[in-house]
Amino acid sequence: MSRSRARQIRPLFTLYLPVMPFVLFALFPLYFMLITSFKKNAELYDPSSIPFLIQRGVTFGHYQLLSNETLFWSWFVNSLIVSVAATVISVVIGILAAYPLARMRFLGGDSFGMAIFITYLVPPSLLFLPLSTVVNRLGLSDSLWSLVVTYPTFLVPFCTWLLMGYFRTVPKEIEECAMLDGCGRLQTLLRILLPVAVPGVICAALFAFTLSWNEFLYALVFVSPAELKTMTVGVFSELIRGDIYYWGGLMAGACIGSLPIVVAYVFFLDYYVSGLTAGAVK
Amino acid sequence: MTSRGVSRRQFLRTSAGAAGVAGILASGRAPATAQTRELSFLTVASFVPDTDKELKRQFDEWGAKNKVKVRLDIIAHLQLVTKKASEVQARSGHDLTALGPGLGDADLYYDYLADLNDVATDVAPKNGGWLNEHDYLIRGKWKLLPWWMPPFPMAVRTDLLEKIGEKNPDTWEDWLRIGKKGKAIGHPFGTAMGHSADANVTLLSIMWSYGASYVGKDGKTITINSKETRTAMDFVKRLYTEAMDPEVLAWDDASNNRCLNAGKCIGIHNPISAYESAKKDKVVVPGSQREIAEVIDHVNTPRGPVDRKTTTGYWCVGVWNFSKNVDLAKDFLRYHFQPENLNKWVEAGHGFNMPFLANLTKHPVYKSDKQYRHIPDVAKVTVPPSWPGPTTAASQQVLDLYIIPDMFAQYSTGKMTADQAIAWAEKEMQEIYAGRRRKV
Numbered sequence: 001m002s003r004s005r006a007r008q009i010r011p012l013f014t015l016y017l018p019v020m021p022f023v024l025f026a027l028f029p030l031y032f033m034l035i036t037s038f039k040k041n042a043e044l045y046d047p048s049s050i051p052f053l054i055q056r057g058v059t060f061g062h063y064q065l066l067s068n069e070t071l072f073w074s075w076f077v078n079s080l081i082v083s084v085a086a087t088v089i090s091v092v093i094g095i096l097a098a099y100p101l102a103r104m105r106f107l108g109g110d111s112f113g114m115a116i117f118i119t120y121l122v123p124p125s126l127l128f129l130p131l132s133t134v135v136n137r138l139g140l141s142d143s144l145w146s147l148v149v150t151y152p153t154f155l156v157p158f159c160t161w162l163l164m165g166y167f168r169t170v171p172k173e174i175e176e177c178a179m180l181d182g183c184g185r186l187q188t189l190l191r192i193l194l195p196v197a198v199p200g201v202i203c204a205a206l207f208a209f210t211l212s213w214n215e216f217l218y219a220l221v222f223v224s225p226a227e228l229k230t231m232t233v234g235v236f237s238e239l240i241r242g243d244i245y246y247w248g249g250l251m252a253g254a255c256i257g258s259l260p261i262v263v264a265y266v267f268f269l270d271y272y273v274s275g276l277t278a279g280a281v282k
Numbered sequence: 283m284t285s286r287g288v289s290r291r292q293f294l295r296t297s298a299g300a301a302g303v304a305g306i307l308a309s310g311r312a313p314a315t316a317q318t319r320e321l322s323f324l325t326v327a328s329f330v331p332d333t334d335k336e337l338k339r340q341f342d343e344w345g346a347k348n349k350v351k352v353r354l355d356i357i358a359h360l361q362l363v364t365k366k367a368s369e370v371q372a373r374s375g376h377d378l379t380a381l382g383p384g385l386g387d388a389d390l391y392y393d394y395l396a397d398l399n400d401v402a403t404d405v406a407p408k409n410g411g412w413l414n415e416h417d418y419l420i421r422g423k424w425k426l427l428p429w430w431m432p433p434f435p436m437a438v439r440t441d442l443l444e445k446i447g448e449k450n451p452d453t454w455e456d457w458l459r460i461g462k463k464g465k466a467i468g469h470p471f472g473t474a475m476g477h478s479a480d481a482n483v484t485l486l487s488i489m490w491s492y493g494a495s496y497v498g499k500d501g502k503t504i505t506i507n508s509k510e511t512r513t514a515m516d517f518v519k520r521l522y523t524e525a526m527d528p529e530v531l532a533w534d535d536a537s538n539n540r541c542l543n544a545g546k547c548i549g550i551h552n553p554i555s556a557y558e559s560a561k562k563d564k565v566v567v568p569g570s571q572r573e574i575a576e577v578i579d580h581v582n583t584p585r586g587p588v589d590r591k592t593t594t595g596y597w598c599v600g601v602w603n604f605s606k607n608v609d610l611a612k613d614f615l616r617y618h619f620q621p622e623n624l625n626k627w628v629e630a631g632h633g634f635n636m637p638f639l640a641n642l643t644k645h646p647v648y649k650s651d652k653q654y655r656h657i658p659d660v661a662k663v664t665v666p667p668s669w670p671g672p673t674t675a676a677s678q679q680v681l682d683l684y685i686i687p688d689m690f691a692q693y694s695t696g697k698m699t700a701d702q703a704i705a706w707a708e709k710e711m712q713e714i715y716a717g718r719r720r721k722v
Contacts, residue, residue, distance in 0.1 A: 041563040047544045048568050128364075129371040136372040221368040224324060224355040224376070233361075240358040242329035242432070243480070243535040243552070244559050 030258065037062050037252035044247055062248035063256075066235075072253065074227050075234035080260065082144055082219075082230060083212035086151035090208045091201060093152065094159025099189050101160070102167035103175070113164060120157035124217050127153065135222050146222035147230070151212050158211070159204040166200030167193065202271040210261055231257050319350045321610050324369075324376040326359040326597070329432075329555045329634055336630035337618075344617045350610060359383070369602065370394050377605035378614065381426050383479060383595030385666055386678020388420035396601040396608045398424040398615070405619035410640030417666050418638070420673060426600035427615060430635035432553035433660035434483055434583055434592050441567070441577040442469050442548045454491055454517060454584045457549065461525025464548030471525045472547035474533035474687075475518075475694065481533070481687035483593050484551045486667055489514045489686070491586020496680065496711060497671035504711045506689075507704050510588070515693050515700050522694040531691055543574060553594070554580060554634060557653055582656045583663060592660065593667045597635075636661055676715045685710050 035054050036044065043049050043056045066072040100106070101113045131150055140146040170193060178192045194201065219230040229237065235253035239246040265272065323341060328334050338354050345352035355376065357365060362380060369375030370391060381387040388395065402424040406412050418428045436457070438450065446463040448456075461471030474481040489495065494510035497503065522530070529537075539556035541547035545568040550556065559565075561575035583592040601611040617623065624637055625645065633647040633654050643661050648654045668677035680686070689707035692698040698706065 042565050045540065045544045045563070045565050046568055047546055128368060132368040132372040136374040141372075141374060217364070220357070220361055221364060224322075224357075224365075225353060226355065233357075237327060237357045237361065240360065241327045241331065242359065243539055243555055244329050245536045 030255075033251045033254045033258070037248055037255050039248060041248060059248075062246075062252040065246070065249045066252050066256070070238045070249075071226055071229070071234060072231070072256075075229050075231040076256070078144060078228060079213055079231040079257075082147045082151065083209050085148045086155060086212045087205055087208040089148070090152045090155035090159050091205050093156045094163050094204055094208075095189070095194070095201065097156070097160040098163035098167055099193065102164045103172070113161075116157045116160050120154065120161060124154060124215075128217050128221050131218070132221055141222060142224050142228065144223070144228060147215075147219055150218050150222065151215060155208045155211060159208055162204045162207065163197070163200055166197055166203075170196050199271040199274040202268050203274075206264055206268055206272050209264060213257075213261060319348075319607070319610065320353070321345070321350050321378070321607050321614060322353040322355065322376040323378040323611075323614075324355050324357065324362075324365060325380040325599075326362055327356050328631060329553075330558065330631045333627065333631035333635055336627050340618055340623050340627070341614065344614050348610075348613070352614075366391070373604040375602065377607045377611045378599060378601055380429070381598040381600045382429075383597055384678050384681060385418060385420065385426070385428070385596050385598060385673040386675055386681070387598065387600070388425035389673065389675040390678060391600075392421065392425055394603055395425040396603040396605070396611075398427055398601065398612065401612050401615050401619075402427055404616055406639070408621055409619065409624065409637070409642060413638045413640060413643070413661070414665070417673070426598040427619070428638040429597050429599045430631075430637055431594045431596055431661070431664065432555070432634050433636055433657050433664055434487070434551055434553060434594050435580040435656050435660050436549055436551055436583060437542055437554075437556055438549040438579050438581060439469070439542070439547075439577055440579045441572075442467075450579065450581045451549075452582065452585060454488060454521075454586050457584055458517070458521050458525055460548060461521060465525050465527075469546060469548040470527050471521065472530060472533075472538050472541045472550045473521075473526070474535070474538060475522065475526075475530045475691050476532050476534070476687060477684040478533060478535045478537075478687075479595060479681075480535050480538060480552065482667060482681050482684065483595075485518065485686050485690050487551070487583060487592040488518060488586065490591040490665075490669065491584065491589055492517065493586075493588035495670055496686065496707075497668060497677065497715070499670045501668070501671040501674055501677075502715060504708055504715060506711060507708045511704055512700050514586075515690060515703070518690045519694045522690075528695075531695070542578070544568070545574060551583070554632070554653060554657070558632060558634070578653070580653045580656055582659050590663050591669070592664055593669070594664055596638075596666060633657060676717075679714045680711055683710070683714075 032052070035052070038058045038060070039054055040056055040059045040061070043054070049055055097116070101109060101116075131153070135141055135146045135150065138149070140149060174196070175188045175192055178188045183191065214232065215230070216232045216236075219233045223229055223233070226234070226237075231253065235250060235257070239249045239253065325334070325337065334356055341352045341354050344350070362382075365375075366379065366381070366387070369379070381391075402412070402418075405427075406415075412418060412428070418424065418426075420426075436451070442464060443449065443460070446460065446467065448460050448463065451457050451460050457471060464470055473484040475485070489511065492510050492514035494506070494508055494514045496506040498505050538547065538550040538552050539559065542550045542552075542556045543560045543563075543565050557575055557578045557580065560573070560578065565574045566572060567574050567577060583590065599615065601608055601615075605611060618627070621641065624639070624642055628635060628637065628642055628645045629647055633645065636643060636657065643658045648657050666673050667681055668674070671677060685707050689703045692706070693700050693703040
């Protein structure tokens with residue numbers, strides 16, 4: 001075998017084959033969701049059928065059920081509105097909080113950073129009861145605003161912590177140069193630091209969007225009208241009826257629900273990876 | 283009125299008007315005459331979607347008649363616990379709410395539920411009276427109205443019965459025998475033994491049928507440690523090892539439906555939902571073109587050596603006392619509980635939603651399909667899960683923590699002896715009833 005041929009084959013054993021099990025493991029849920037959403041109910045119930053294959057023909061009935069007999073597309077739009085709004089708010093606040101914590105020295109700065117991290121650790125299942133009182137007092141119950149306001153309670157600490165790590169990887173010297181040239185703090189942040197920190201910001205935004213998109217508990221508790229539900233709650237409410245689960249419909253909802261996240265990660269994957277790794281090593 | 287000034291009457295009129303506008307602006311609310319009255323109702327998604335449609339129709343109709351803006355919100359039953367907790371915490375939310383499963387919410391949320399004594403008294407005579415009125419009174423009051431229950435008959439595969447040379451079973455011993463024969467040909471009996479509502483229902487049914495119970499009539503004495511419980515546990519151990527597959531330990535409420543409709547189980551203890559969904563989806567017997575719904579029959583809940591009793595999810599409806607529309611909510615309940623409306627609602631639900639009112643147990647829907655013929659019989663022997671004790675927050679907690687299924691499972695799987703499993707359950711229950719255990 002020639003040396004060039006060996007060089008071509010080598011990645012197969014050193015890269016592709018070792019990675020293959022992980023790829024299969026990661027993609028299996030998506031694959032299973034997809035084929036379940038196209039199977040007929042009779043096949044879904046049949047224990048003798050092979051669960052990983054479609055053997056009795058494809059049906060679009062579950063997607064039709066979602067589209068025609070539920071408010072699925074309204075829920076989809078609601079999820080999109082809430083997730084985008086909560087992400088924008090959280091990333092902006094996160095940037096403004098992370099910059100001083102990463103760059104400036106002031107009394108209680110470290111403790112404040114730690115407090116933000118601890119806030120992130122408090123689970124929503126503990127917070128939803130007091131938050132329901134807050135949402136009610138603000139008069140936001142049964143509106144999408146209740147979610148836009150409450151999601152940042154777990155997104156801002158996360159974004160702040162992630163961006164703090166990223167900002168610390170950016171050399172201080174370039175900011176100092178900008179300040180020597182007459183930039184103020186805010187200008188330095190906007191004109192110097194942020195353009196350099198785009199991967200970190202995108203990484204934070206992606207995470208925030210994913211967390212908002214998948215959120216279930218607050219969306220269940222704070223919003224009741226069917227037309228205002230988010231996708232996670234709406235699909236669950238409509239397609240689990242007593243002890244009957246509409247598995248095909250549930251999987252169809254899950255498939256469509258995965259798409260925005262998949263699209264977002266495909267477009268920004270490089271930023272995402274560099275954002276994560278840069279923040280991780282500092 | 284003078285030509286240059288303002289008369290006293292005009293001044294008073296203008297001042298009153300200005301004060302009124304200021305008041306409206308300050309309060310942030312429209313005056314009563316201009317306000318639209320609103321009533322909201324939170325309920326759980328019914329297994330039969332037409333039930334929800336009929337309820338909505340009645341709610342809309344009542345709203346139109348009374349000039350009230352109405353809103354019916356429907357959620358999955360698994361979400362109700364979280365919703366109730368948050369609404370009580372915020373003292374805000376819906377006016378009417380579904381409660382359950384079980385009557386325990388009446389005790390748990392006793393301080394937050396409006397008294398419904400007047401409504402309960404009004405609606406009962408028109409519907410032949412409540413089935414077991416005393417079961418529904420919590421601390422002597424109507425804090426909720428029992429709304430509907432899905433009775434638990436036994437669903438059985440008639441083709442498999444024929445194959446093993448058996449007829450429709452009637453006792454738990456019959457079911458054990460049939461389950462053994464069925465398991466031998468790859469069609470075991472199936473009942474959940476894990477953390478699910480179905481497991482609570484079936485295992486309590488077996489306990490009562492063998493003369494056991496977990497709490498006395500006084501609602502204080504824990505009676506689980508008895509000879510009868512040991513007999514029931516021995517029976518369940520045999521049922522588990524000889525007639526069922528170990529997977530029942532991990533089953534949820536949907537698993538037995540799936541087992542029957544997949545053509546695997548010879549029988550399950552369940553409401554008619556499995557049959558109805560098999561009929562709707564035209565599921566066939568594996569390896570044939572025959573629809574599985576055609577070979578399913580429903581028989582009465584089994585009898586034991588002592589009794590024939592079962593329980594089910596007691597779905598109820600209540601009105602939060604922090605609602606601003608308590609009277610309107612009561613008015614809608616009176617409307618919904620009118621015989622003609624309840625009749626239409628039961629019809630829409632194919633009888634899956636049987637009200638706790640005597641006349642409704644004789645609804646024509648139960649004669650419309652051979653499969654429904656035993657449902658009124660099952661309703662007659664259906665008691666609350668705390669039977670013979672009263673329903674309390676403690677009895678609800680025993681259910682919510684799945685102590686009964688865990689006790690049976692520990693013994694059936696050989697992890698504990700019968701004495702150990704009973705002693706464990708007894709201690710847990712005593713702590714719950716003594717209030718030493720934190721509420722879930």
